[in-house]
Amino acid sequence: MAETGDFAAWLLWMPMRPKLAPHLMQQNGQKMLQAIPSNLGILNASTNGARMTTTWLEAHVPGFxxxxxxxxxxxxxxxxxxxxxxxxxxxxxxxxxxxxxxxxxxxxxxxxxxxxxxxxxxxxxxxxxxxxxxxxxxxxxxxxxxxxxxxxxxxxxxxxxxxxxxxxxxxxxxxxxxxxxxxxxxxxxxxxxxxxxxxxxxxxxxxxxxxxxxxxxx
Structure with a gap:
């Protein structure tokens, strides 16, 4: 993970894994597909927030x-x-x-x-x-x-x-x-x-x- 934004997203993703993985393994393929987007939505939101921070730093901090x-x-x-x-x-x-x-x-x-x-x-x-x-x-x-x-x-x-x-x-x-x-x-x-x-x-x-x-x- 080269970007600090990716790292921030990873931090949020890790606590979800113990709860998400057993549930997914017990469900059929259709339910797995239904479960993934709701959880990845949290991950995507955190990633987007981190990217907004990076964009702001690039625009306002000299040299960043x-x-x-x-x-x-x-x-x-x-x-x-x-x-x-x-x-x-x-x-x-x-x-x-x-x-x-x-x-x-x-x-x-x-x-x-x-x-x-x-x-x-x-x-x-x-x-x-x-x-x-x-x-x-x-x-x-x-x-x-x-x-x-x-x-x-x-x-x-x-x-x-x-x-x-x-x-x-x-x-x-x-x-x-x-x-x-x-x-x-x-x-x-x-x-x-x-x-x-x-x-x-x-x-x-x-x-x-x-x-x-x-x-x-x-």
Whole structure:
């Protein structure tokens, strides 16, 4: 499902399946055909509503129409992944301080598995460092004083290879993506060209959630 509208429709469709499927399997072909349109009407209505939202965004938000389907999907996925990450991992405290706290906890129990993020770290290093100097993209992160800017820079330029600090730095970069997106800073750049950023951020969030998100708990 490439469009976020398709995803919204899917969310509405899923709760209907347990009720719809047994009923359909027990009926003859004619009744099956009668049952399908009434349920699909709900699905079509949700899809049309989502498409109306997309049409409105394309008409009113600068740069939204130029985003590819992949870019839109990556940004939508990031929004959902970050919300889950902040809830399950950061205890609803989305801050650099909380990131440091939870990573230090993983370090004490030897559960942070920093080497499994090597590909994502390499991407961030390539983006934010060139010829030994920080690139303009690094300034675009808008790191604040409490975002551990010295630590993040040292990890990105390779002068700090501590497994603990590498994971902290990556998660703070992802945090800055979150803040810059939700607070509107990235909209100033019209979001174009952000596919790789959000794709790698999503990979980090998914891996952290798999390891530490208690996805099978209550």
């Amino acid at each position: 129409a130029e985003l590819s389907k992949a870019e839109r999907q990556a940004i939508a996925d990031f929004t959902m992944l970050w919300t889950l990450f902040e809830s399950r991992v950061l205890a609803t405290q989305g801050s650099a301080q909380k990131i440091v706290e939870v990573v230090e906890g993983w370090e004490q129990t030897s559960t942070f598995g920093a080497t499994s993020y090597d590909r994502e770290l390499a991407y961030f290093q390539d983006r934010y460092v060139a010829n030994g100097e920080m690139t303009c993209h690094f300034d675009g992160l808008k790191l604040r004083a409490n975002d551990q800017p010295a630590l993040v820079q040292a990890v990105l330029d390779g002068s700090n290879a501590s497994p603990r600090d590498r994971l902290i730095a990556m998660l703070i970069v992802v945090l800055r993506y979150r803040n810059n997106l939700f607070h509107g800073i990235k909209w100033q750049y019209k979001l174009k060209g952000q596919l790789d950023n959000f794709s790698h951020a999503n990979a980090v969030l998914m891996r952290v959630l798999e390891q530490h998100g208690d996805l099978h708990g209550e």
